[in-house]
Amino acid sequence: MAYQEPISEITEPIYTRRSIRKFQKKEIKRELIERIVDAGRAAPSAKNRQPWKFMVYSGKAKQELLYHMKKGIEREKEHPSLPDSGHGIPDAENTLRIMESAPVIIMVLNTNGKSPFTAINADERFTEINDMLSIGAAVENMLLQAEALDVGTLWIGNTCFAYRELTEYIGTEAQLTGAVALGYKDEHPAKRPRKNLDDIVEYYN
Numbered sequence: 001m002a003y004q005e006p007i008s009e010i011t012e013p014i015y016t017r018r019s020i021r022k023f024q025k026k027e028i029k030r031e032l033i034e035r036i037v038d039a040g041r042a043a044p045s046a047k048n049r050q051p052w053k054f055m056v057y058s059g060k061a062k063q064e065l066l067y068h069m070k071k072g073i074e075r076e077k078e079h080p081s082l083p084d085s086g087h088g089i090p091d092a093e094n095t096l097r098i099m100e101s102a103p104v105i106i107m108v109l110n111t112n113g114k115s116p117f118t119a120i121n122a123d124e125r126f127t128e129i130n131d132m133l134s135i136g137a138a139v140e141n142m143l144l145q146a147e148a149l150d151v152g153t154l155w156i157g158n159t160c161f162a163y164r165e166l167t168e169y170i171g172t173e174a175q176l177t178g179a180v181a182l183g184y185k186d187e188h189p190a191k192r193p194r195k196n197l198d199d200i201v202e203y204y205n
């Protein structure tokens, strides 16, 4: 039987959301940003630790933040902190250009996490896995709330190339998990491919 996408008020944004990489210049009102972040706050979290912190940048502060991301990417080319990921630098530069064009950038921190350049043991890694999953749930909630409000989003992991520069600029000891760009959509991309349901699920009874 062909899989039917369930469409209801709740599930529709799950299927209509796309990563948006072209934004209008129009600002996003504080009240709307608050509704989006509040959806993140409602997410489940391991042991209800709520290990998230969201730092919202726009205007001049966003320009300064991205200046430090640029500096980090440039440094990464000469003195890589992630030597096996050098092939990802052009993509990071492209992501930076997208971030520059977005009116709002939300930096997403794991308040319970350590710098990825600090070694951790297996116990700590399991805690980190659970905290990261909790933060993933919060970010997805925010993307879906934004979609329901017709605000475009891009989930960003390419902050990793400027990890030290960004956390130093932000002035935090917390772990930077990534960012979310927000803005009114200036493109309506087609659905990107997904694996077949049959290839990713196994049933046992």
Ligand SMILES: Cc1cc2nc3c(=O)[nH]c(=O)nc-3n(C[C@H](O)[C@H](O)[C@H](O)COP(=O)(O)O)c2cc1C
Pocket: 017, 018, 019, 020, 095, 154, 155, 156, 157, 158, 159, 178, 192
């Ligand atoms: C954790 C995570 C990190 C991502 N990092 C980036 C990024 O740095 N730059 C970018 O352009 N897209 C990034 N994306 C977006 C993915 O490329 C995108 O979700 C995927 O290609 C599927 O497209 P869709 O979101 O439109 O369905 C990221 C997505 C996730 C979930």
